[in-house]
Amino acid sequence: MVTVSAGIRKKLLVALPLALAAALVAATPGSADPRPSGPDLSAWQHPSGSPIDWKAVKGAGHDFALVKATEGTDYTNPHFHEDTTAMRAAGVLRGAYHFPRFDQAPEPQALHYVQETFGENVFGSLPPILDVERSNGQAPQVIIDWMHRWLNLVQVLTGRQPIIYAAPGFWRYEVADTREFNHYPLWVADWNQGPWPDLPGGWTNWVFWQTTDRASIPGISVPSDSNIYNGDMGPLERWANTPYFGS
DSSP states (O other), X not given: OOOOOHHHHHHHHHHHHHHXXXXXXXXXXXXXXXXOEEEEEOGGGSGGGOOOOHHHXXXXXXXXXXXXXEETTTEEXXXXXXXXXXXXXXXXXXXXXEEOOTTSOHHHHHHXXXXXXHTTOSTTBOOOEEEXXXXXXXXXXXXXXXXXXXXXXXXXXXXXXXXEEXXXXXXXXXXXXXXXXXXXXXXXXXXXXXXXXXXXXXXXXXXXXXXXXXXOOTTOSSOEEEEEEOGGXXXXXXXXXXXXXXX
């Protein structure tokens, strides 16, 4: 039997609570946000055509990415399909967004978007996304009418309610802070670094929050936007594993 002197026992009794406290601190999440995170990107994140290492993105702890698919009626991100394939192989959930041209009719743009994304919309795909951040010189009422038409048609074609991307300032000044769309899920852009984003248009909650446009993410050779998912909206996988029509 090993005997322990009274002095040593006293030192252990003092040291053990301190060690336990240190262990608890180490086991408690610190400043890192525990919510799922991921970049959003376009062809700009492929300088000189270089690929993205999606395994490295996933290895850095990013569970999803939101990728530009189309713009207007005739542009498709030349890296969209290769990114989608590589993301699926790496286990990264994928959202696809359309960049609208409000000076062109919405119906052909909706068809263009769905045609480019439909074949990729299998399990692991987030709902359709409309990226509203440029007015093309159009008045708020023109943009509002355009959005209703695009969103309705895409929902009919895909069977899923789209997500709207919006920044508070743009929405207030260019879309008259309309509250006609706050029944749609919101992807909000707000880089204020606060605990909660500023929400436009009568929205009371958000699905994705774009927190910065200067994130350095392993696997992506240039800075990108970075986002977090609102865990209060339920498991992210549920959003990504609801089948589209025809899936």
